[in-house]
Amino acid sequence: MKKLMSTSLVALMATGTMANAESINILVEGGGEMLQKAVAEKFTAETGIEVNFTVVPYQGVFDKLSAEIASGSSNFDVATIDVVWNANFADHVEDLSALFTEAVKADLAPALLADANVDGKMMGMPAWANAEVVFYRKDLWEDPDNQAGFKAEYGYDLVPPATWQEWRDMAKFFTKDGMYGTSVNGLNSEEWMAHVLQAGSPGVIVNDAGEVILDNAAHIEALEFYRAPLCEDGSVPDNALEIGWGEEQNLFYQGQTAMVKFWAHAYKLTPEDSKVTGKVGVAPMLAGSAGIGAIPGPWYNVIPSTAAHKDAAAQFVAFAFANNAMGIEAPLGLAAANSAYESYLGHEGYEHFQPLLDTLAGPATRGRPLHKDYQELLDEAVMPAFQAAMECEDNVAELLTDAAEIADDILN
16 A cells, blocks of 8 residues: 555644643544544554543534534544534634645545535544445446446446436436336435535535525426436335335345445455355446536544643544544445545445546535534425425425525524
8 A cells, every 4th residue: 555645744734743642532422433443543652542432322523513613612522524514613622734745635536635625624623535436237237238228228328327318317227127227315415415516506506605596497397307217207206205214225135226326445345155146236326417426525633622641632633634544444344535535446346436536526516505503404404395306296496495495584
C-alpha cells in the first residue's frame, strides 16, 4: 500500500506544542469505532497517548454532544459526527483550518471539503465517506441472450447503466421471470435528491443563499424520473412506501432485483449464501444533464471547544487522516482520502472503489444543505411531498410547490 502524506507535523504546528496528555476520549457510534480502532492503536504506539472510545447508538452521538455543549463542559476530546450535524455543532467546535494543508485539500473530493466548511470555518476533518453507486448483476448483463434481446428491443448495447434513460430501459427489460428490474426507495429521499443534482440544480431544498428551491425545474424533473419505474413502467415492487435502504439491499441479495442504487460499502458485505454472491458488478452513480451526481455520506472528526486535551485531540485528528487507509481493513471498509481508496485499486475485492471515487468526484456531487433546520425541512416539507409522489396520483409540480411553501415558513 502506498503511504498517505504525513500530517502529524501539521498537527504540531496547529497546536504549537507537543501534546502531553496521557489519554484522550472519543465519542463515536459503532461504525466509527470499527473504522478508527486500528488507527487509535497505532497512534497510542507512536505517541504514548491512550485513546478511549465511548460508543453510543447513532442518535446518541448527537444527543450526548448536545448535552455537553449545553452544560459548558465536555468529557470528550474528539467526536466523530455525521455530516448532517455539521451546521448544528459548527459554533461549538474548534476551527481545524490549520490542518487543511494544500496536500490534504488535494486528497479530498470537493464535496467533502465543502461540507467541512461552515461559514468559512473548517469545523471537522473527514474521517470516512460513502456514496450511493450502481450495483448490477454481472451474470445477467453478460448473458449473450440478454445482450441480443436488449439490443433488439432498445437499439443499443447492454452495458452497465450510466444515464437515466438506460436505467429505465434496463429496469423494464429485466422485469421478467419473477424478478424486478430494480426497486424504488420510498422511505429515504437522498437517492431522489441525488437525481436533483444530476438534473443541474445548484443544490437540494435550498441554494447557497439559503433560498428555497424545492420547486425548481430540476427537483420536478428528478421526481418525475424517480417515480417513473413505479408509476409508469411497472419495473419495481409496488410497495415503495415500505421499502428503505435495508429492504432494497435485501431484495438485491435475494435475487429479486437485477440492479439497485446503494451505498458502496455494501459491495464487501454481500452474504456468502446470497443468490448474487460472485455476480455483483459496480458502476458509478447515474449521470443526468449535469453529469454524475450523488449525495455523499461523510463523517467528520471534530474537537469540542470545551475539550480538555485539544493539543492531543488535534494530533489524533491529523494522525487519523494521515493513516486514513487503515479504516479500509475494518468491516465497513471506508476511508475519506482519495489516496486511501487509490491504494487499493486493482486489488481483488475492492472493485467498487473506482466507481465510488468517480461518484465522489462527480461534477454534480454535492452535500445536503449545511443548515441547522435541515432535519425539520426534511421531515416537514420534503418527505410528505416525496412520499405523496410515490402514491402515483398527485401532480409532482404541485406537490413540490406546496412543499416549498412549507419550507419557506420553516425558514422565515
